[in-house]
Structures are given as C-alpha cells and as structure tokens.
Amino acid sequence: MKQTISEQTTSPRNRLLDVAERLFSEQGYEAVTMRDIADAMGVRQASLYHHVPGGKQQLYVEVVERAMARHRLALEQAVASAGPHLRDQLLAASRWLLDHPPVDLVRMVNSDMPALSEEHSRRLTRLTFEALLLPLASAFRTARERGEHNNPADLLLAGSFLAMMDAVQVGARFSSMTKDAMANNLIDTLLFGLLAR
Amino acid sequence: MKQTISEQTTSPRNRLLDVAERLFSEQGYEAVTMRDIADAMGVRQASLYHHVPGGKQQLYVEVVERAMARHRLALEQAVASAGPHLRDQLLAASRWLLDHPPVDLVRMVNSDMPALSEEHSRRLTRLTFEALLLPLASAFRTARERGEHNNPADLLLAGSFLAMMDAVQVGARFSSMTKDAMANNLIDTLLFGLLAR
DNA sequence: TCCCGCCTACCTACTAATTAGTAGGGTACA
C-alpha cells in the first residue's frame, strides 16, 4: 500500500540517495547495479530513472556530493567545537568518521573515478579532498602554529589519520575491541609515540 | 611470430597471472573483465580459459594466493633481516610494501570477497591476514617483549601501519614528496610521537 | 635424418545471462 505524501517520513528521492549511498560505499561504483539499488528499495529497476534521469552516473555523483558536503560540515564543526587541543579535535573527528561508512579513498581513486567522465571524476576528487583531507590538515597545521608539534606534512598526516580510521572500521569486524577504544589507542600512539620513554 | 618455448623468458600462464594481478589490484574483482585482461595480454578473451579453466574466480584466487605467498615471505624476511630495532623493521617492511601495488584491505573485505564463494572468501581472507597482518603484528609483539614499547594491541598497530602505507601510495599521486620520505616521516611520527617534547 | 602424432597456445563463433537505459501506460493524490 502506498504511503500518503504527508505521512512519508522522507521523500522517495532521499530514500533512493540513502540506499544508493549505503551500497556504493560498501561495494563501489561498478559492483553495484541499478537492480541492486531497486531491490533494496522494493521497487522496479526502471522506476529509479524517474528520480535520476541521468542514470547511474548522475546517481553516484549526487550521492558523493551529498556525502562529502556532510563530511565537510561535520568535520569542520567537530574540529572547531572540540577546543584548542589537537587530541580533542582528532577524537571528535574520529567519532564522526567511525559513525559513518568508511570512505575507501584507494578504491575511489583507482576504481570508481576512472569509470566516470573526466569532468565528474575531477570534480568528485576535488570535493572529496576538500571534505576529508582539508579539515584534518587544517587542524594539524594550526596545532603546529600553536607549537604543539613541528611536523610540516599536514596533508600526509591527515591522509594517514583517515587511513587509520578506515583500518579501525575493518578491524572492528575481526576484533573484540570497540571502535572507540581502537581510535583512542591509535590517536594517543600517534600523538605521544609508541616507544616507551 | 610465435616464440620458441626455449626462448620464452616466462611462461604464458605466468604472464597471465602478472597481468591479472596488476589489473585486479588496481581496480578490484568486479571492475576487471576477462576482456580487459585478454586485451592487456594481446590475446582473445576465450584464450584465457585455456590457462585457467576455472574462469574468473579461479584466476582471482590464484592471483591472490600467489601475491600473498610473496608478501608473507618478503615481510617475514624483511623483519627478520632488519636487525633488532622496531624502527629498522618497519622501514624494511615499508620499502617492500611501497615497491608493490597497494593492497586495499577495505575493498577486498567489502567488495571482492562477497563476490566469491563462501569457502574461497574465507580462505583468501585468512591468507591475506596471515601474509600482511601477522608478520607486522609479530614485529610489534616482540618489540614489546623486548621492552621497546608497551602497547598490547599488536594487530591494531599492524593494520594501522598497513593502512598508512596505502595512504602513502595514494598520496604519492598528489604530493611532491617521495614515497620513502613519506614513509620515514610516518614511521618516526608513530614511534616517537607527533607532539613536541 | 625425416616423418608422425601430440601437445601447447591460440583462434573464431557462438550462448545465456546480466547490464544500463528507453517507451509508454496506469493510479492515486492534491
């Protein structure tokens, strides 16, 4: 039975974006078929094209755009409202990242982007860079300017932090530690060093 | 013109495994078609089935088996012959890892494995675990037993180290730093801590 | 030394299934 528009908690188009985002982020662009998405929504494949006339590419592009806009806002917010210490900022960022599907940068760059048109590929790569790397790199940079550390490779640190959070998400499937415990351990190790002093 | 068997530098089957390994590791299981592999070898798609009667699945399984056997040997060797200090062991491991295509564990677990049969999936997951995580985890463990550090989460450290090396490979595409410089920076940061003391 | 059968490596030509996408119709709600 069909829902009345007024009793729909969310629009069908948003539901489509939600479902597609989950599948794309789990399996990547090529591995997800329009049929998979339609099945997950309980709808026929052809019906998807009513909401996304541009087809699979447009769907993927909109999903990534929306997700990256969210990540960017949330990470900037997390860093800004965590106080002046790098450790608290990284903890806040980790809490956001671990509460959402992992962003597999390696797969995005190597598999998903090449399957898209050149301009879409470049745009999404830039958006992802700005949403995930820049807020973290900026936290590392200002911490350095405050004298908390003196490592000049902000982007390297940001990328490596992101990769560590992805590792935590994979590890959570095989380990008994909680995600938060893993993240806390890694962040303190990164900040204070592994070697005993 | 066809090569004489005696003057072939490597068997066609090994060439197939090499080409497939490159493509699979770049793009993942589903994104690579048998046609892609055949094209890259300069051969017709149907000819692949002469070397791998089991088809795409068997090809992928053999590729991963071979790659993981190599990684396991090389990493154990690197750690063993790098002397007693964790730093030298990690540097040796990083040199090996950065000289080979990155192993995207997130993609393997989330995309590639679910496309395989249950038993193949479990076997390859175990092989990958033993080849990549265990040698590194063992290095962290023995370093702890020598008193170099006191972080008990060997596997977490190993996974996170691997993820950092993957991040270096992605970063090398966008940064002007060399892979080795990035790896050195990250290893020293991990060991001695980011925060100024 | 020459010839014959065998095997490796490849080919052409197909099949069945699956893919993204299109055309056009129905139905319920505003």
Next chain:
DNA sequence: TGTACCCTACTAATTAGTAGGTAGGCGGGA
C-alpha cells in the same frame, strides 16, 4: 486535471563461459 510515482515490456551492449578448430614446436621411432 495535472503530476508524482511506479509499473510492464522492451532494446542494445556487455558479460562470463563453451564448442570446436588450427598452427606449429617437440619428442620418439624408422
């Protein structure tokens, strides 16, 4: 009455995989 949403029914392209044939190097026997 129009429109948002979903449907059935199709198409063309691509996919993994099969059937069966061919060219040529190789070893063994006369």
